[in-house]
Amino acid sequence: MIATPNDPILAIENVGKAFGALKVLTDVNLTVNAGEFVGLIGPNGAGKTTLFNVVTGFLTPSHGKISFAGGDITHAKPHQRVRAGIVRTFQKSMVFPDLTVLENLALAIRALEHGYGWWRSAKQIALADAQALDVLGRVGMQSHAYKAVSSLSYGEQRIVDVLVSLAMKPRMLLLDEPTAGLSKAEGDHLIEVIRATGTGTSIILVAHDLDIVFSVCDRVAVLDLGKMIACDTPAAIRAHEGAQAAYLGKNKEVSA
Known part of the structure; x- marks a missing residue:
């Protein structure tokens, strides 16, 4: 099945991940449409990297389902997901x-x-x-x-x-802090490169630079303590009380 514009190419359904008694992700739900640019933000330890690892197959969820282009990839290996069109970058x-x-x-x-x-x-x-x-x-x-x-x-x-x-x-590209360590001009240029060469690719961007996230993303998803507390337009997320509270540093407990 080939996703078309405005059809979900990625569906994360009630995904949880625990390491022993430590719950890092709790019933996370997120869909990403074909060609959509989605930002993933949250305080340090919110579970962003863990979610990336679950989507790309480096970790298997404790429960829940992940679908890509209409197929169930919950237990697929990383190389199988790459072949299907899911590619990621790392902070290093x-x-x-x-x-x-x-x-x-x-x-x-x-x-x-x-x-x-x-x-x-x-x-x-x-x-x-x-x-x-x-x-x-x-x-x-x-x-x-x-x-x-x-x-x-x-x-x-x-x-x-x-x-x-x-x-x-890639049909989907997951970017993990691509602008970390860059000047504002370098970060802006890198985002321009991504937008110029990634046309038609669905992108999930993890970045602490909220100016970049809010300026380039179609929607922004907010994780806090392993829970998806909001996913909406950048304007709506700016006004979201839960997102504001997360970035004021409240409720930080989980390390991801």
């Missing part, structure tokens, strides 16, 4: 610093389309390189193609990290 860069920018993007493309392995035909390699150059061209980074990632600035490395994810043509 996951690129290969000693490889060039082009090599990092091409490797991701080749792995997605042909799987990992040493042997590739010249045609497959050339095609992956061409696709990688196309991605770089769309964001004006062709001049960086043959530079080692380690030679780039931190902000440029974060852009490469996101571009590697987008080069895998």
Whole structure:
């Protein structure tokens, strides 16, 4: 089943996650439509990273159901979810610093389309390189193609990290603090890159920079103590008393 605009591509239904007696997520419900940009916010320890790990298969929920594009993926492995179109970034860069920018993007493309392995035909390699150059061209980074990632600035490395994810043509991209450690100008540029290259991709963004979240997201979901306390337009969330209380630092107990 292929989701169309305004159809839920992701459905999280009554999902809970506990580690022994510690409940980190409690009956979380969230839907994300095809092509929608959703922000996920909450105080430290609210359960945001745990929810990302459950959606991407690094953790199995204690109860509840996760559906993607009409199929049940609750117990699917991370690589199976990647194949289905769910890709995530991490707070720490996951690129290969000693490889060039082009090599990092091409490797991701080749792995997605042909799987990992040493042997590739010249045609497959050339095609992956061409696709990688196309991605770089769309964001004006062709001049960086043959530079080692380690030679780039931190902000440029974060852009490469996101571009590697987008080069895998995800149907859904989960971004975990992509602007952390960046200046405002660098963060704004990274968001522009995401919007320019991620057209049609459903995105869930975790970020503590509320200015970015409220300016780019269609809806904002608020987690507090592992519970989804609100999910609405940015304007509605700004006025939501529960969201305001969470960001005043009240009720912080759970570590995620």
